[in-house]
Amino acid sequence: MSEQRGHEEWKQQLVKCIRCGTCRSVCPVFKEENNENTTARGKVQLLEGVMEGTIKLTPTLQERFNKCLLCKACVKGCPSGVRTDTLFLSARQANACENSLPLVKRLAFKGLTFRKLFDTGLRIGSVMQHVVMKKSADGRGNQARFNIPGSGLDLRRIIPPVAANTLRDIVPKKTTVANPIGRAVFFPGCMLNYIYPEAGKAVVNILNKNNWDVTIPDDLVCCGTPAFTSGDQATGRELATANLKSLSGDYDVVITACASCGAALKHEYGEILQDEHIHHNWEELSTKVLDISEFVSKYGNPALLGSLPLKITYHDACHLVRGMNVSKQPRQVFADVPELDFRNMKDADVCCGAGGTFSMAYYDLSRRINDHKLTNAEATGADYLVTGCSACRMHITDGLSQRKSNMKVMHTAELIDLAYQNGTQQKKGGK
Amino acid sequence: MNQAVLNELKAIVGEAHMLTELEDRYCYSFDSTFINSMPDLVLQPSSRDEIAAICRIAHAHDIPIVTRGAATGLSGGAVPVKGGIVLEMTRLTNIIEINKVNRYAIVEPGIITQDYLAAVDKAGLFYPPDPASSKMSTLGGNIAECAGGPRGVKYGITRDYVLGLEVVLPDGSIVQTGNLVDGDMSGPDWTMLFCGSEGTLGIITKIMLKLTHKPQSKQTMMATFDRIEDAATTVSTMMSSGVIPTTLEIMDNLTIRAVENFLNIGLPVEAGAILLIEVDGDPKAVEKHVQHVLKVCEECNASSVKVAKTAQEADDLWKARRSVSPACGKINPTKISEDATVPRSRIPEMVSAVQAIAKKYDLKMVIFGHAGDGNLHPNILSNKHDKEEMARVEKAVEELFQAALKLGGTLSGEHGIGYMKAPFLVWETGVEGFQFGKDVKYAVDPKSLMNPGKLFDYRPSPS
Numbered sequence: 001m002s003e004q005r006g007h008e009e010w011k012q013q014l015v016k017c018i019r020c021g022t023c024r025s026v027c028p029v030f031k032e033e034n035n036e037n038t039t040a041r042g043k044v045q046l047l048e049g050v051m052e053g054t055i056k057l058t059p060t061l062q063e064r065f066n067k068c069l070l071c072k073a074c075v076k077g078c079p080s081g082v083r084t085d086t087l088f089l090s091a092r093q094a095n096a097c098e099n100s101l102p103l104v105k106r107l108a109f110k111g112l113t114f115r116k117l118f119d120t121g122l123r124i125g126s127v128m129q130h131v132v133m134k135k136s137a138d139g140r141g142n143q144a145r146f147n148i149p150g151s152g153l154d155l156r157r158i159i160p161p162v163a164a165n166t167l168r169d170i171v172p173k174k175t176t177v178a179n180p181i182g183r184a185v186f187f188p189g190c191m192l193n194y195i196y197p198e199a200g201k202a203v204v205n206i207l208n209k210n211n212w213d214v215t216i217p218d219d220l221v222c223c224g225t226p227a228f229t230s231g232d233q234a235t236g237r238e239l240a241t242a243n244l245k246s247l248s249g250d251y252d253v254v255i256t257a258c259a260s261c262g263a264a265l266k267h268e269y270g271e272i273l274q275d276e277h278i279h280h281n282w283e284e285l286s287t288k289v290l291d292i293s294e295f296v297s298k299y300g301n302p303a304l305l306g307s308l309p310l311k312i313t314y315h316d317a318c319h320l321v322r323g324m325n326v327s328k329q330p331r332q333v334f335a336d337v338p339e340l341d342f343r344n345m346k347d348a349d350v351c352c353g354a355g356g357t358f359s360m361a362y363y364d365l366s367r368r369i370n371d372h373k374l375t376n377a378e379a380t381g382a383d384y385l386v387t388g389c390s391a392c393r394m395h396i397t398d399g400l401s402q403r404k405s406n407m408k409v410m411h412t413a414e415l416i417d418l419a420y421q422n423g424t425q426q427k428k429g430g431k
Numbered sequence: 432m433n434q435a436v437l438n439e440l441k442a443i444v445g446e447a448h449m450l451t452e453l454e455d456r457y458c459y460s461f462d463s464t465f466i467n468s469m470p471d472l473v474l475q476p477s478s479r480d481e482i483a484a485i486c487r488i489a490h491a492h493d494i495p496i497v498t499r500g501a502a503t504g505l506s507g508g509a510v511p512v513k514g515g516i517v518l519e520m521t522r523l524t525n526i527i528e529i530n531k532v533n534r535y536a537i538v539e540p541g542i543i544t545q546d547y548l549a550a551v552d553k554a555g556l557f558y559p560p561d562p563a564s565s566k567m568s569t570l571g572g573n574i575a576e577c578a579g580g581p582r583g584v585k586y587g588i589t590r591d592y593v594l595g596l597e598v599v600l601p602d603g604s605i606v607q608t609g610n611l612v613d614g615d616m617s618g619p620d621w622t623m624l625f626c627g628s629e630g631t632l633g634i635i636t637k638i639m640l641k642l643t644h645k646p647q648s649k650q651t652m653m654a655t656f657d658r659i660e661d662a663a664t665t666v667s668t669m670m671s672s673g674v675i676p677t678t679l680e681i682m683d684n685l686t687i688r689a690v691e692n693f694l695n696i697g698l699p700v701e702a703g704a705i706l707l708i709e710v711d712g713d714p715k716a717v718e719k720h721v722q723h724v725l726k727v728c729e730e731c732n733a734s735s736v737k738v739a740k741t742a743q744e745a746d747d748l749w750k751a752r753r754s755v756s757p758a759c760g761k762i763n764p765t766k767i768s769e770d771a772t773v774p775r776s777r778i779p780e781m782v783s784a785v786q787a788i789a790k791k792y793d794l795k796m797v798i799f800g801h802a803g804d805g806n807l808h809p810n811i812l813s814n815k816h817d818k819e820e821m822a823r824v825e826k827a828v829e830e831l832f833q834a835a836l837k838l839g840g841t842l843s844g845e846h847g848i849g850y851m852k853a854p855f856l857v858w859e860t861g862v863e864g865f866q867f868g869k870d871v872k873y874a875v876d877p878k879s880l881m882n883p884g885k886l887f888d889y890r891p892s893p894s
Contacts, residue, residue: 015764015816019463020756021503025545025566034475034521035450035458036502042458045467049457060454080760 006090010047013087016080017044023084026077028351028369029069037064040074040084047091057098065091067362069355069369070229072322086271089229096231104151105357109235112222113242119166122194126162133161140401152360158398160195167193167200173216175204180213181299182252187243189261190222191390199390202417203257203292209420210300214255217246223261226356228272237276240269244281254285257292257413259389260356263323265289291320292413293330293388300333306422307338312415313382314342315373315396316349317389330388330412337419343380347372354395370399378407388412432471436492440474440516443484448475448522459517462502462509463564464851465765465815470497470517477522479599479636486634487603489516495883496601498630500541500572503564505768506849508576508629512884518634520571527637529554534642535594535611540571540635556642559586562845571635577627579845581678584670584803585711586643588845590626597637598625601876611639624871629847630882632875646711649677650721651745654706654733655699659683659786659798662704663779665731666802669708670775674723678709679803680752686759686799690751693758698751702734706802707752755799763795763812767824771835772806772844784834785809792827794820806844832858853889 023040024030036042043065049055065088074084100106111118133142141158144151153159167188184207192200207214221242228236243265247254256262266289273279290298314330321327327349334342353359353369373396377385385400385407387393397409441449450456450473460469471494476482489496495515502509511517523539526547530536531554538547544565551558561580562568568578574596579588595609608621625632656662659681666679682690682705691698699705706728710720721738728736739745759766773781782798785807789796800808809831813824832842832855842852842859857865868887873879879888 011816015814016760018760018766019461019465019502021463021501021564021567024501024503025543035455036519037450037455037458039458041461045458045461046454055454055457058454060452064454079756080764081757 006094007051010051010087010090013083014044014048014051016082017041018080019045020079022077022079023074026073028071028073028353029067029365032365032368038067040078040082043068043088043091044082044084047087050094057095059099062092062095062099065095066358069318069351069353069358071318071351071355073318073351076322089231089271092229092231093233094231101230101232105230106232109227109230109232112224112227113235113238115219115221118222122162123166126164129162136401138401138404140397152357154363156402157363158401160394160397162194163197165197167197168216170197171201171204171216173218175208175214177208177211177213179211181211182213183215183250184212184253184255184295185215185217185247185249185251186255187220187223187247187261187265188216189256189258189390191394192257196390196393196411199257199411199414202411202413203255205417206292206296206300206413206420207255209304210296212299215249215251217249219246223258223264224272225260225264225268228268229356233272236272240264240273240282241276241278244269244278244285247285248281251288253290253295254288255290255292255295257388257411259291259317259319259323260391262289262291263319266324291324291326291329291388293333293416294324294326296416297329297332302336304423305337305416305419306424306426307340308415308419308422309339309341310384311341311343311382312384312386312410313345313377313380314348314412315345315352315377315385315387315392317387317392318351320388321349326388330386333416340419341382343382345380346376348376352392352395354391356391359395366395367399367402370395371403374399374403374405374407378405383408384415385409386412386415432492432494436488436494437472439488440472440485443481443488444474444476448477449473450475459499459502459519460510462504462507464505464507464510464849466507466510466512466850468510468512469514470511471514473517473519475519475522479597479605482518482634482636483599483603483605485516485518486599486601489880490602490878493878493880495880496634497882498571498575498634500569500575501543501564501567503568504572504576504849505770505846506576506843507851508847508849508882508885509572510850512850515880515883520569523636526550529556529642531556533611536640536642537611538570538638538640540574540638541569544568544570544573551642552645555645557645558592558640558642560589560592570638570640574626574635574638575629576847577845579801579804579806581680581801583801583845584679585675585677590623592641593622593626593638594641595639596622596625596635598633599636600633601878601880605636606633609639614639614641627847629849629886631872631886631888632881634881646677648714648717649709649711650717651739651748652708652721652724652736653748654708654728654736655702656704656706656732657702657734658732659704659782660779661732662706663782663802665706665728665733666778667776668731669724669727670803672723672727674710674720676708676720676724676803677711678707679801680707681705681798681800681802681807682707682752682755683798685795686755686797689758689762689797690754693761694751694754696747696751707748752799755797759797759810759812763814765813765815767811767813767828768846769809769811769828769831770800770806770844770846771809771831771840771842772804773835773838773840775803775805777838777840778802778805778807780838781805781807781835781840784838785831788827788830788834791830792823794823794827796827801844804844805840829855848886850885850889853885854891856886856889
């Protein structure tokens with residue numbers, strides 16, 4: 001974005017903030033930190049200072065802007081309609097230009113643009129991970145054996161292992177059905193490909209079950225969210241452009257099953273590609289993007305859903321509920337599954353505290369935010385917490401391990417796939 | 432501030448709760464007005480004793496202290512116009528006691544109003560003051576600014592519920608005012624002295640509040656008028672006719688259009704004004720009051736009155752009122768919210784005056800206030816970057832104040848005087864009244880360290 005237009009856009013947004021402080025009542029970080037430098041209006045004030053020259057783009061300022069989950073609660077809550085999300089992203093970009101990003105981040109983001117290299121790296125990682133990681137006591141994941149410089153990995157933190165077989169290993173590039181209703185292209189994103197391939201496979205199963213052809217193009221890369229939310233817009237644009245080209249085939253729908261990938265494809269690409277030719281491609285593409293729960297509520301056949309006698313609750317991932325406006329859809333699907341005992345939790349749409357790289361930089365804080373979520377989830381008495389975002393899943397699973405809870409976590413797609421499988425079996429069984 | 436003093440202060444609150452970085456202090460330079468001034472230091476104490484210790488140091492070294500709750504005030508009360516320490520009270524959030532038998536609560540001042548309301552509700556009791564900012568504001572701030580709210584028509588404002596206070600004085604000594612029995616201590620009413628004192632006399636560290644019973648039922652209505660004058664007459668007629676609604680909110684034509692444009696819920700865009708009316712009490716009385724309200728509205732030429740049949744319908748009616756702010760934000764970004772207030776009987780005259788002033792200065796001015804309180808909340812929709820327009824806004828605000836005072840009203844229904852209205856305070860108090868206010872201020876705070884430059888400590892700049 002040109003600097004001048006950037007400034008114009010800042011100005012237009014900044015002037016709308018009347019410092020009413022409604023953001024204080026919704027910001028999960030503020031509620032823990034109790035400090036005006038974490039509120040949206042505080043940051044707006046800082047950006048006005050930057051425009052006036054009173055405040056400089058110092059590393060201290062950069063740190064203040066990093067301490068934000070990008071959960072969009074302030075955007076939704078703002079009575080004056082200030083687009084704090086885009087504002088703070090562009091502030092991160094300005095900060096990153098001035099102070100540059102840590103070397104580890106820069107290398108990682110660069111690596112994202114070379115898919116083959118990234119892929120090879122993670123494959124080696126999946127074999128070598130036991131050197132630096134050990135299995136956690138409860139077997140839910142891995143913990144670092146020692147402090148790994150620059151990794152942002154707290155020794156307490158339990159993360160899932162990199163899968164031995166990626167989604168691409170276990171699902172063919174194209175799965176076809178007889179007499180397809182439509183053609184879907186599936187954008188799995190990094191986490192479903194490398195960490196939770198089973199959830200990715202569930203997405204393909206759901207689409208096939210409803211008579212849709214599914215393609216997972218070879219040359220898809222990371223959606224770019226980690227890069228552009230850190231202020232590295234150049235890498236973000238590069239990745240977005242590559243993905244748009246790869247997704248430009250003759251498809252009826254673009255399916256995502258990751259909140260951040262979906263929100264990036266549907267909305268954020270529009271922002272970061274504003275000055276690019278390929279913006280036209282994005283305009284067309286964005287109308288086709290559907291989260292898998294959205295797909296099922298729109299095109300799925302409820303009659304195929306078999307009974308699933310589980311007690312579940314649901315966590316609304318920020319980038320689903322506020323990024324893609326998806327929150328009713330999964331609940332509609334749950335209501336369609338026979339015998340499924342769905343229990344809404346209090347504050348279901350409040351951030352779980354993961355916030356991408358936020359949870360690495362501020363592990364303690366993100367744990368405290370996560371604890372409120374888990375307390376609300378446990379209060380429902382559910383056995384399973386279902387969510388549509390792998391990053392939330394990872395953070396919530398870690399939290400459950402830390403508090404030795406028996407609750408289990410499942411991706412929305414896995415739950416729906418299970419219901420379909422039961423449907424098939426129950427039909428066979430003559431039920 | 433020298434390093435030795437900083438070290439002493441740090442020893443009191445701890446390093447994590449003393450903010451000195453420019454980037455942090457800058458975030459404490461504002462409230463919900465648009466004036467800015469940066470503190471030298473932000474301190475976040477956790478107890479009365481820490482606050483007393485801070486006051487002793489500040490007193491010894493002549494450092495100003497500006498007490499701050501959630502900084503949602505609309506008169507500049509929490510802006511440190513003379514620098515010094517911003518004392519953030521939001522770590523003092525305990526509810527010490529909610530007593531059901533004697534119907535009182537003892538709380539710390541940093542608790543968020545809404546959290547307190549929820550706790551009181553859970554205990555089966557009711558605390559009526561409900562400022563629009565209750566989701567963010569603190570009770571300490573509500574008392575210091577003497578906040579009101581839509582329910583004020585029937586139940587009164589914050590000051591009507593304060594039984595007593597614990598206050599740290601500028602030199603660090605601690606006094607208690609009032610009592611839990613009836614709030615009435617021997618001698619003058621010191622509690623009232625601190626209520627609405629805007630942090631200029633001392634720091635409130637504990638609050639004793641009166642509670643009441645929850646109303647059993649309520650009914651919400653919306654009356655539409657072709658002419659705003661008729662709506663205004665309805666308010667004054669209603670208030671003199673014996674039935675006091677809980678809430679009487681007015682929205683003028685410009686507001687209706689803005690909200691309809693924003694929500695598309697079928698509001699009457701041709702109407703001159705609408706009134707949102709709520710009555711509460713025991714179910715039989717509510718039924719009678721509804722009939723009475725309908726009768727008064729009809730007599731005053733209401734073109735229609737809608738009575739909500741379900742809770743959902745009532746909520747829909749309120750939705751229009753709640754959406755006024757964002758709707759107006761679409762028209763112009765800067766909303767200057769005034770709260771010059773007049774006696775209820777003078778509302779029709781005040782409406783005409785507001786309209787005339789808007790016309791005279793060619794400004795977009797909307798009325799959507801607590802009409803039942805005489806508080807019309809004229810809001811000027813402007814753009815703070817438009818210097819020429821802001822100059823007109825300033826003049827219009829002055830004239831609004833004059834108009835309200837001429838009608839026997841006040842500069843502030845609920846926002847306080849703070850910094851923004853301090854230059855005009857003498858118009859309301861008179862020269863002698865202003866001097867009396869000053870004398871009281873300096874008797875309590877001779878060094879003028881408590882929120883200097885505000886209320887009676889205002890000194891016109893030499894220019």
